[in-house]
Amino acid sequence: MNLGTITIEMVIGFFALFFLTKILGKTQLSQLTPFDFISALILGELVGNAMYDPDVHIWMILFAISVWGVLMYSLEMLTQKSMKFRTILEGSPSIVVRKGIIDRKQLKKNKLDINQLQSLIRQKGYFSLRDIEYAILETNGSISVLPKSDIVPATRNDLHLPDKEVTLPVTLILDGRILNENLKTAGLNDDWLRSQLLKRKINSAEEVLYAEWKKGEELLVMKEN
Template structure:
């Protein structure tokens, strides 16, 4: 058999084995790998390359080595899932670098990180002053996480006493010009509704690159032809305008009537409408 055919077949085998081992080892990113997992990845790649091009050796020995390395790694991951002590031994614990605004020099020496490198890593977290850091820890994967002092933390709606309503993840209902029926089903919608919305926008399914429906039932479209402008949905704005018009009408009714009972009823309706509009305005603007 020609050598190039042997290399071709061995390459296909190595790819298949590596793909299978990768599926078993999970989907961690490079930055999330432990030291042993990182070494394992390099070793598996080297063995796979050796299997492909070393024609004079027995190919199955390389496969045995691949399976052995992969099996040991999977076994260690399973052990880490079951044992806290095993996780601490294999991945080490997180190391506190700054606590209560104070740099812990002894811990820097343990993990062999200089003050210059610490400052660089802090700047990567947008922290340019050590005095602004309340707590910093180096995770087992080498990432440094920083917790700023309370006065340096960004304001949130909760700090301002603003209630933000819960919002669900938009569902993709059209992708590459194809309708995704399972997404429509998850939203309680059907193709008839979708075609009605597309007709309102003046586009066909085949021209839609991506279509998403948010939790308010509004359809957002991105077309293959970027020169075509699709009108943005106005359901929220129309609903807010309708509520505000109703509020204005109720206020007018209260001013026009001379009946005390009717005026009292209109005032009560006005208060209820104002409360409703205050609650829903963040979602409708």
């Protein structure tokens, strides 16, 4: 195969996979089920192997991607419409700790041992099983933890404090460039931002690596090293 043919096939394969992932929707890696992960690997193998096989033409690559894409999309539609099929394909969450007691039957069913359970719980910030009231093993292999009531941090409601407005931080400068759209969304203007920078002895936005604004708080400014 010559370099031109390989380049053309790689470009077509790249965009075909890109459009397929757009059609199938956005899924974080942490949300992938084992079946989703294997499907992604097989799809990549189909395209990768086809590109370097001189007997495989471009239309064959597109055909393979299309067939696999239709199968994946069909399964996705089935899982959305049928609860029973969704359970068969994706599985269902399992309660591995119930009322502070480890359910050994559920651990065996999910091929999970005590050491793995401890590791998953530590990743959630709890270092002792005595702190756990419930632990649920999700279909993607992660674990959700509900700690015992005496471990849960107190909330504003518990302390009878007045409600506080919740606001999102807005990035105003990124890599030395002012994000004018974000500035407008925050109800601010260029003159205000430059005056804030001058207060910090910064003459230009190009000197700033990152600047973040949040209502009721000081402007966060991180300078370039």
